[in-house]
Amino acid sequence: MASSIYIIGKDEIPARVSLKENERLDWTLVCLPGTSADVSIDIELDGPGAEVDLAGLYLCRTDEKLTLKVNVRHNSGGCTSHQLFKGIVGGQASAAFDGLIYVAHGAQKTKAYQENHSILLSSTARAESRPQLEIYADDVECSHGATTGFLGEDELFYMRSRGIPEKDARRLQIISFLAPVLERLPEELRDDIVSEC
Amino acid sequence: MNDVLLKIKDLHAGIEGKEILKGVDLSIGRGQVHAIMGPNGAGKSTLSAVLTGRPDYKVTEGTIEYDGRNLLELTPEERSWAGIFLSFQYPIEIPGVSITNFMKTSLNARRKAKGEPELKPAEFLKLLKEKMAFVQMKGEFAKREVNVGFSGGEKKRNEIFQMAMLEPTLGILDETDSGLDVDALKIVADGVNALRSPERSFIIITHYQKLLEYIRPDVVHVLKEGRIVRTGGPELADRIWQEGFDGIDG
Numbered sequence: 001m002a003s004s005i006y007i008i009g010k011d012e013i014p015a016r017v018s019l020k021e022n023e024r025l026d027w028t029l030v031c032l033p034g035t036s037a038d039v040s041i042d043i044e045l046d047g048p049g050a051e052v053d054l055a056g057l058y059l060c061r062t063d064e065k066l067t068l069k070v071n072v073r074h075n076s077g078g079c080t081s082h083q084l085f086k087g088i089v090g091g092q093a094s095a096a097f098d099g100l101i102y103v104a105h106g107a108q109k110t111k112a113y114q115e116n117h118s119i120l121l122s123s124t125a126r127a128e129s130r131p132q133l134e135i136y137a138d139d140v141e142c143s144h145g146a147t148t149g150f151l152g153e154d155e156l157f158y159m160r161s162r163g164i165p166e167k168d169a170r171r172l173q174i175i176s177f178l179a180p181v182l183e184r185l186p187e188e189l190r191d192d193i194v195s196e197c
Numbered sequence: 198m199n200d201v202l203l204k205i206k207d208l209h210a211g212i213e214g215k216e217i218l219k220g221v222d223l224s225i226g227r228g229q230v231h232a233i234m235g236p237n238g239a240g241k242s243t244l245s246a247v248l249t250g251r252p253d254y255k256v257t258e259g260t261i262e263y264d265g266r267n268l269l270e271l272t273p274e275e276r277s278w279a280g281i282f283l284s285f286q287y288p289i290e291i292p293g294v295s296i297t298n299f300m301k302t303s304l305n306a307r308r309k310a311k312g313e314p315e316l317k318p319a320e321f322l323k324l325l326k327e328k329m330a331f332v333q334m335k336g337e338f339a340k341r342e343v344n345v346g347f348s349g350g351e352k353k354r355n356e357i358f359q360m361a362m363l364e365p366t367l368g369i370l371d372e373t374d375s376g377l378d379v380d381a382l383k384i385v386a387d388g389v390n391a392l393r394s395p396e397r398s399f400i401i402i403t404h405y406q407k408l409l410e411y412i413r414p415d416v417v418h419v420l421k422e423g424r425i426v427r428t429g430g431p432e433l434a435d436r437i438w439q440e441g442f443d444g445i446d447g
Contacts, residue, residue: 149292149293158288158289161250164303168302177292
């Protein structure tokens with residue numbers, strides 16, 4: 001299985017990948033603070049039993065502009081795709097996630113899942129989630145979810161009233177929120193990210 | 198030891214430049230349960246916000262002495278470390294943070310502030326299980342995100358659970374009874390009653406007298422238009438129930 005970690009703005013990310021029968025791909029994309037980028041990836045599931053597991057996290061804290069376009073195309077039946085993208089957006093930064101799940105005619109027994117969640121740290125930050133589903137087969141299991149939360153004054157006060165200092169309260173929520181993606185990273189990178197939170 | 202835990206003198210406070218509390222005087226003894234009743238808009242929630250240090254509420258006049266300290270100089274987290282706990286009227290959702298992680302962070306922050314070592318994982322788990330049983334919460338509860346997707350009753354039980362975990366010196370219940378059915382009300386009341394002790398005081402803020410049937414207060418105050426207009430024993434709550442707040446004047 002090809003398992004890769006890409007740092008956006010630093011590593012070359014393949015723009016298009018085709019997976020043949022029973023091939024697997026496991027990618028984690030990381031966008032660290034201070035990185036503005038426009039990333040577009042196209043994953044083609046071209047043979048039965050192909051499986052892709054995509055995850056990503058982005059930390060945009062000041063004035064970054066990030067666009068993530070992820071197209072997952074189920075051209076063959078019997079394939080599975082997972083997507084989990086999580087972001088923290090603060091300052092005047094903006095982050096947009098465009099996620100397309102395409103299921104071709106006759107691509108039966110497709111399983112496709114997509115999740116994109118963001119937390120805003122300021123009222124001037126922007127997070128957009130634009131999921132798109134194009135499904136031309138009928139025997140398909142497909143789900144997508146998108147949320148944008150706000151780490152606001154009420155949440156902070158609630159935690160402080162339980163004795164958690166303001167700085168720790170912010171960190172606690174950010175780290176917990178990112179945990180499902182952080183778990184996929186090597187310890188050193190994980191520690192780097194946690195220290196940025 | 199001083200027998201008075203909390204002493205509020207001529208407290209004026211408000212939000213966004215609007216004065217809501219207009220000279221509150223209140224003295225709470227150690228181990229006592231005081232109920233504060235009053236109609237909507239009387240300033241009940243403002244009082245709990247000021248006691249816990251909510252940043253958007255401003256005190257313009259008066260003093261609050263808690264356990265011999267000037268309470269108004271303390272941050273919300275310092276007040277928690279000093280033993281003040283508020284059961285929120287509208288508990289806040291903290292997505293991404295499990296109850297376990299929340300409570301561990303909370304307890305350890307206080308221990309750190311007091312120069313004590315962190316709780317050992319086994320000690321923490323034992324405490325967690327014990328207090329969950331206390332409010333009849335099941336195992337899955339500890340893994341759930343704080344208040345996310347909780348029913349009204351679960352949110353209030355979660356508040357009492359946290360109160361049991363943190364073992365405050367002064368527990369403030371802000372309309373904990375609102376929106377609760379009788380079963381949940383009973384769990385909450387049993388929890389509070391079990392926590393009553395000579396070292397622990399409570400302020401029970403409520404609109405209705407129902408909760409006070411389950412948690413009998415030592416003293417009942419009526420708050421109206423930003424002032425305490427009447428103070429009496431538990432019988433005052435019963436009288437309000439019969440006559441309404443309009444019948445109670447200063």
